[in-house]
Amino acid sequence: MKPSILVVDDEPGMSWVIRRLLAGRGWRVVTAANGTEALEALRSQRFELALVDAKLPDVDGLELAARMGKAAAGLPLILMSAYFYPDDPLVQRALASGVIREFIAKPFRHEALLAALGPGPAAGTQAAR
Amino acid sequence: MSAAAIEKVAREWRLSVDALGEELCLLDGGGRILRCNRAMRERIGRPYEEILGQTCQQRVCAPGPCAATCPLQRMRVTLRRVSGELAIGERVYQATADPVLNSAGALAGAVLLLADRTEARRSALLNRLLTDSIPSSVLLLDKSLRVVLANRNFLEKSRRTEAETLGRPLSSVFPEVILEELGLEEQIRQVFGENRAKGGQRLTYRAPGVPIRVYFYSIVPVAWGSRVDHVLLLMDDITEQARLSEEIHRMERHLASVVESASDLVISTDSAGRIISWNKAAERISGYRFDQVKGQPLLAFLEEKHRTAAAESFERDALPNAAEWDVVTRAGKPRKVSWVLSPMVDGENRRQGFVAVGRDLTEQRKLEHELRQSQKLASLGVMASGIAHEIRTPLTISSSAAQFLAEDELTPDFRRECAQKVHEGIERASVIIENLLRFARPANQSERAAVDLSRVVGNAAGVIGSQARLQKVRVVTRLPEEPLTVLGVASLLEQVCVNLLLNAIHAMPGGGTIEISAERTAAEATLRVSDTGHGIAREDLDKIFDPFYSRAPAGKGIGLGLSLCYSIVKQHMGSIEVESEPGRGSAFSVKLPLL
Numbered sequence: 001m002k003p004s005i006l007v008v009d010d011e012p013g014m015s016w017v018i019r020r021l022l023a024g025r026g027w028r029v030v031t032a033a034n035g036t037e038a039l040e041a042l043r044s045q046r047f048e049l050a051l052v053d054a055k056l057p058d059v060d061g062l063e064l065a066a067r068m069g070k071a072a073a074g075l076p077l078i079l080m081s082a083y084f085y086p087d088d089p090l091v092q093r094a095l096a097s098g099v100i101r102e103f104i105a106k107p108f109r110h111e112a113l114l115a116a117l118g119p120g121p122a123a124g125t126q127a128a129r
Numbered sequence: 130m131s132a133a134a135i136e137k138v139a140r141e142w143r144l145s146v147d148a149l150g151e152e153l154c155l156l157d158g159g160g161r162i163l164r165c166n167r168a169m170r171e172r173i174g175r176p177y178e179e180i181l182g183q184t185c186q187q188r189v190c191a192p193g194p195c196a197a198t199c200p201l202q203r204m205r206v207t208l209r210r211v212s213g214e215l216a217i218g219e220r221v222y223q224a225t226a227d228p229v230l231n232s233a234g235a236l237a238g239a240v241l242l243l244a245d246r247t248e249a250r251r252s253a254l255l256n257r258l259l260t261d262s263i264p265s266s267v268l269l270l271d272k273s274l275r276v277v278l279a280n281r282n283f284l285e286k287s288r289r290t291e292a293e294t295l296g297r298p299l300s301s302v303f304p305e306v307i308l309e310e311l312g313l314e315e316q317i318r319q320v321f322g323e324n325r326a327k328g329g330q331r332l333t334y335r336a337p338g339v340p341i342r343v344y345f346y347s348i349v350p351v352a353w354g355s356r357v358d359h360v361l362l363l364m365d366d367i368t369e370q371a372r373l374s375e376e377i378h379r380m381e382r383h384l385a386s387v388v389e390s391a392s393d394l395v396i397s398t399d400s401a402g403r404i405i406s407w408n409k410a411a412e413r414i415s416g417y418r419f420d421q422v423k424g425q426p427l428l429a430f431l432e433e434k435h436r437t438a439a440a441e442s443f444e445r446d447a448l449p450n451a452a453e454w455d456v457v458t459r460a461g462k463p464r465k466v467s468w469v470l471s472p473m474v475d476g477e478n479r480r481q482g483f484v485a486v487g488r489d490l491t492e493q494r495k496l497e498h499e500l501r502q503s504q505k506l507a508s509l510g511v512m513a514s515g516i517a518h519e520i521r522t523p524l525t526i527s528s529s530a531a532q533f534l535a536e537d538e539l540t541p542d543f544r545r546e547c548a549q550k551v552h553e554g555i556e557r558a559s560v561i562i563e564n565l566l567r568f569a570r571p572a573n574q575s576e577r578a579a580v581d582l583s584r585v586v587g588n589a590a591g592v593i594g595s596q597a598r599l600q601k602v603r604v605v606t607r608l609p610e611e612p613l614t615v616l617g618v619a620s621l622l623e624q625v626c627v628n629l630l631l632n633a634i635h636a637m638p639g640g641g642t643i644e645i646s647a648e649r650t651a652a653e654a655t656l657r658v659s660d661t662g663h664g665i666a667r668e669d670l671d672k673i674f675d676p677f678y679s680r681a682p683a684g685k686g687i688g689l690g691l692s693l694c695y696s697i698v699k700q701h702m703g704s705i706e707v708e709s710e711p712g713r714g715s716a717f718s719v720k721l722p723l724l
Contacts, residue, residue, distance in 0.1 A: 082521035107528035
């Protein structure tokens with residue numbers, strides 16, 4: 001069973017990018033377009049990792065992250081955002097409190113995201129850039 | 130002499146005596162009437178037989194007693210002519226008693242002459258009354274400069290009695306200082322000589338310890354024929370008038386100064402609209418000096434296209450009215466001025482003219498333009514985060530697509546797909562940028578044109594779209610099928626919509642719904658922006674259109690938005706209203722006249 005990654009983002013383009021990027025690296029990608037879908041997915045499946053966009057149509061990304069943390073304890077969450085930057089106080093606080101493990105600003109370098117995902121199931125297949 | 134001759138003389142004498150207007154009688158030593166003339170007989174009103182032999186008291190002075198002042202009595206003592214006033218009944222006589230002496234020089238009888246002075250007396254009394262009621266001081270002087278007559282005012286002012294004054298020389302009744310200062314005596318002598326009035330001049334009387342007084346004097350000759358027998362010296366104490374006059378002048382200067390210092394144009398015209406006054410501000414703004422405009426119609430200095438409307442205002446009967454008419458400066462340039470025209474009426478409410486007060490709008494317009502611009506930029510600032518988010522999102526796709534393209538071993542299909550994504554992302558970002566830049570551009574506001582309100586709404590919704598999405602605000606637009614055309618400046622109307630929309634978004638920090646609609650009602654287009662936000666408190670409702678009134682925390686909006694909306698809507702001849710319920714939401718309605 002491939003490890004699953006939950007991608008919570010309402011932008012269809014992001015889904016295209018993540019799928020393409022993680023294809024062949026051994027991840028199973030599940031996308032959710034809003035907070036409700038994300039929480040439902042958490043109830044029905046087990047995920048290794050989650051990528052959460054900071055601005056979702058029905059809920060704030062950080063707030064969702066907190067709820068996801070309660071719904072699936074220990075699930076590493078990476079916050080992605082076209083709104084915030086790493087030095088934003090909200091981001092800093094979320095990192096410090098452990099609500100999120102990492103933050104990636106959009107646009108992003110693929111290496112940065114891949115590095116944030118950790119060694120992953122198919123480690124070593126990707127040459128470093 | 131023969132008896133006949135004597136008789137003739139007696140008859141002639143009787144005729145002459147009877148022709149007299151005065152009363153004449155001959156009395157014997159005991160005061161009994163021997164003879165009297167017709168005038169006396171007629172006045173007594175009895176036949177001759179009843180008069181003769183009676184005493185003069187019984188007939189002449191009856192029914193009253195002998196008067197104490199009767200000259201007869203005195204004459205009997207002095208045996209000389211005595212003349213004096215005698216009152217008989219209501220009439221006053223100048224009575225003259227002449228003694229008739231016998232050969233021994235003793236009194237044998239008397240001749241009494243009575244001249245009716247009643248009218249003259251009454252006339253003199255009236256004159257006295259008049260001169261005494263004159264508030265001026267009057268002195269009548271004879272050729273030797275002695276006082277013949279002094280009126281009450283003079284006597285009171287100089288604190289003298291009549292007895293102390295009449296017959297005295299001028300120099301003893303008049304303040305020496307004044308006589309010298311004016312050379313009055315010399316002037317009076319000149320008047321006597323030339324028979325021409327002098328004076329009509331002011332004299333300021335200063336004396337230590339005495340408040341200054343100002344007098345107005347004149348010397349008037351009183352002539353009989355060509356001879357000047359007397360002179361009238363008239364003096365008026367005009368201290369109070371002089372003071373009031375000075376006070377009035379001071380007030381006038383002050384008021385003139387007030388008008389001159391005003392920064393607005395202050396112009397007055399006659400009832401036909403011709404310029405009577407023109408203040409400094411009018412000179413500065415128009416470039417014309419007062420002497421260049423005086424007497425000309427004010428309309429001549431207005432822009433031709435405004436003259437008809439202005440002329441109508443002058444005709445109108447109603448209260449002050451206000452309008453914007455351009456003034457054409459001396460340099461030929463039009464300058465926007467906002468006028469208030471008020472009628473001037475006199476005490477009987479008749480129209481005397483007009484007062485036109487004008488405010489130069491050029492500066493104001495410039496300021497408004499700058500304010501609008503800065504407010505626009507402030508709006509952009511508010512939207513910055515939403516804008517950034519909306520641009521970064523498509524760029525993320527382009528960036529990733531480009532990163533894929535850099536990899537090896539791509540299928541041609543995938544390569545094409547990536548290239549496409551790069552392109553699309555950049556396009557999306559460009560559209561957003563274009564929307565914003567168009568919004569940020571300063572409006573060329575002098576160009577009014579036919580504007581489709583639906584398009585304006587659509588554009589505005591586009592501009593704020595990012596912000597709305599960011600704050601989870603749903604924007605619902607309801608626009609009519611046919612175009613809603615108004616006359617105005619599209620970018621300004623767009624600014625109004627954007628402002629209203631941003632305010633609505635701001636009122637719903639946790640998300641909500643905005644409804645923006647435009648519809649036609651009768652001859653108007655109504656634009657409505659409603660939200661489900663926190664609403665506006667009742668006590669704030671009438672202040673929200675005031676500039677700088679802002680309920681937002683410091684740094685978030687400077688409160689210009691709604692006041693500029695108000696200003697723009699007004700300039701488009703429209704109206705803007707708000708309804709609100711705290712906790713439920715607000716709705717702003719803008720009504721504009723349809724083209």
